[in-house]
Amino acid sequence: MKVGSKEWWIDRAALIAVAIGCAALAWLFSVSAGSHATEILLAVVFVALILDNRRMRKLLKDRTPPA
Numbered sequence: 760m761k762v763g764s765k766e767w768w769i770d771r772a773a774l775i776a777v778a779i780g781c782a783a784l785a786w787l788f789s790v791s792a793g794s795h796a797t798e799i800l801l802a803v804v805f806v807a808l809i810l811d812n813r814r815m816r817k818l819l820k821d822r823t824p825p826a
Contacts, residue, residue: 760766792799 760770789796
């Protein structure tokens with residue numbers, strides 16, 4: 760993609776639009792959750808880590824040859 764081309768400008772505009780959308784969603788979450796935002800994020804990250812750990816253990820078990 761050539762710098763300054765039409766596709767380049769469309770790509771940059773889409774990137775800025777997505778960034779603004781993500782910032783708006785983060786602001787909305789922060790305002791609606793209030794003082795509980797940290798606890799909610801902590802719970803979401805903890806659950807995601809547990810699920811990822813289970814997935815990785817299953818993958819490792821499937822790829823490890825029996826002893």
